[in-house]
Amino acid sequence: DAGVIQSPRHEVTEMGQEVTLRCKPISGHNSLFWYRQTMMRGLELLIYFNNNVPIDDSGMPEDRFSAKMPNASFSTLKIQPSEPRDSAVYFCASRGGTTGELFFGEGSRLTVL
């Protein structure tokens, strides 16, 4: 069974450009999470969805960040415009069981120059 699939794995862009990160959760999972990982701040939860509905977006840094989940098999995290401080690894994770564990993708490493 395929795990959580994220794309792109690596993205290098210039400040001011739009960045779109994509995630395909595990089939049958009904919750999806976006995390950001940096050396300075560790793992930060940005937003999570239950049944495609955003439940908590209090971790989204500012209005430049937006996330959507148009259906159960796809989610995007968009940054517009991007800034150098957005450089990080962005992880998507999904959950479908009854015990709360998350299954993580391999991450998307974003570098904003």
Place this chain on the structure above:
Amino acid sequence: AQSVTQLGSHVSVSEGALVLLRCNYSSSVPPYLFWYVQYPNQGLQLLLKYTSAATLVKGINGFEAEFKKSETSFHLTKPSAHMSDAAEYFCAVTRTDSWGKLQFGAGTQVVVTP
């Protein structure tokens, strides 16, 4: 609100020696607790979980953890370290009464020396 504290951001252990990573949690309701491992340039992988059944939980790669309510702890151990155990380890907590967010600790980097 729930939170976890991992004691020690870096741990160095000799190959064959005991691995002990400390995690203390705070939760107003009974928690579910997890340990995840992250190898370089990879996502987080579940090592083991406590879900209110047995307090001593066994996971993959020879790791185990014990839930101690009186000490609000969930420390991770492995009797004999292997070079392949070098990675970052995260403790995490979530509530049992709702399916909310998983709160992660700051992580402990484990270095294994020959």
